[in-house]
Amino acid sequence: MEPDDNDGMLETRLVRVRGRVQGIGYREACVRRAMALGVTGxxxxxxxxxxxxxxxxxxxxxADMCAWLGEGMSAALVDELEVTEVQAPFPRFDHFERLATV
Incomplete structure (x- = not known):
């Protein structure tokens, strides 16, 4: 197996989205968008x-995913997007999933 040249480019962000973003399918749309972009988490x-x-x-x-999160989907009204860089070392995600509410 050859080394993945993109490992050096891998970055992690924790994003909090505030506004009308629950109860409208925002998370499912987020999963679809992340998968289309190749984003994991x-x-x-x-x-x-x-x-x-x-x-x-x-x-x-x-950058593409955060731009989408800020625009959201047509039913969403995003008031605030808070993006925090997560410093290495961090776990490596192999897919994107929807988790339970916390």
């Missing part, structure tokens, strides 16, 4: 009404 609802996502990918993939 997870997304979940928070008890405070926000949505939280852990994203992993290249800088370009993460």
């Amino acid at each position: 997870w997304v979940r609802n928070r008890m405070d009404g926000s949505v939280e996502a852990m994203l992993q990918g290249s800088p370009e993939q993460l």
Whole structure:
């Protein structure tokens, strides 16, 4: 197996999305968008009404995904997007999934 040249480009972001983002299919749309972009990680609802996502990918993939999260989907009204860089070492995700509410 050859080494993955993209490992050096792998970055991780924790994103919190506030606004009207629960109860409208936002997480499912997020999973579809992440898979289309090749982003790995997870997304979940928070008890405070926000949505939280852990994203992993290249800088370009993460920029595209964060732009989508900020625009959301047509039914979403995003008021705030908080992006935090997660410093290495971090776990390597192999897919993107929807988690339970916390």
